[in-house]
Amino acid sequence: MSPQSLDAEQLRSAFEFIAKRMKEKSEALRQLDAACGDGDLGITVTNGFTAVENQLAKLAGEPPSRLLRTLGMTFNNAAASTFGVFFATAFMHAGKAIDGLSSVDASHLPGMMRAAAEGIMARGRASVGDRTLLDALVPACDAAEAAVADGGGLEIVLDAAADAAGRGAEATRELTPKVGRARWLGDKTKGVEDPGAVLVAYFLEACRDACKSL
Numbered sequence: 001m002s003p004q005s006l007d008a009e010q011l012r013s014a015f016e017f018i019a020k021r022m023k024e025k026s027e028a029l030r031q032l033d034a035a036c037g038d039g040d041l042g043i044t045v046t047n048g049f050t051a052v053e054n055q056l057a058k059l060a061g062e063p064p065s066r067l068l069r070t071l072g073m074t075f076n077n078a079a080a081s082t083f084g085v086f087f088a089t090a091f092m093h094a095g096k097a098i099d100g101l102s103s104v105d106a107s108h109l110p111g112m113m114r115a116a117a118e119g120i121m122a123r124g125r126a127s128v129g130d131r132t133l134l135d136a137l138v139p140a141c142d143a144a145e146a147a148v149a150d151g152g153g154l155e156i157v158l159d160a161a162a163d164a165a166g167r168g169a170e171a172t173r174e175l176t177p178k179v180g181r182a183r184w185l186g187d188k189t190k191g192v193e194d195p196g197a198v199l200v201a202y203f204l205e206a207c208r209d210a211c212k213s214l
Helices: 008-024 026-036 041-059 064-078 082-097 106-124 134-149 154-174 181-189 195-213
Strands: 005-007 103-105
Touching: 005 008, 008 026, 008 041, 008 064, 008 103, 008 195, 026 041, 026 195, 041 064, 041 082, 041 195, 064 082, 082 106, 082 195, 103 106, 106 134, 106 154, 134 154, 134 195, 154 195
Parallel strands: none
Antiparallel strands: 005 103
């Protein structure tokens, strides 16, 4: 049975699982990014999550908030890029949402995710519908909130969030990019999922599976 809350050490173990899983997804992300961008997202994911893996051993005993903030900056320092900035922004805001807590349970997830989404919106000046990672992350926030309202535990909430993110990523096939480098491609991206949105779906799936593994 999955735990109902994660303390600092369990969260650190979860990120070991997540980093490994995300590195396994790097080639799929590279191919997807190459179809509608410059193809560097796979390298970003590999470098960023390798650095996260290496940093985790140094973070034993750190509270959840500091753990998230440190991992966000670690990722960006190792994989400086537009996505690296958004990853760091998301983790800084998610960490701030749980300041002072020694553990995280299902009730905290929607606030963490919403804070991450709002931070990315402000940093990237993007909205839902612009064909970005927000088209997966915001529906995931909504699904997480609904699952918590229904009394769901960690695994159920993460499963709902991952499923919503997957549907949101799929829907980006029909959207025209409005921000970033991809906007220059216009309708050429039609029929291809936004790589950032797919990455969010992969990440939330990894979070859910990490929770199951604990």
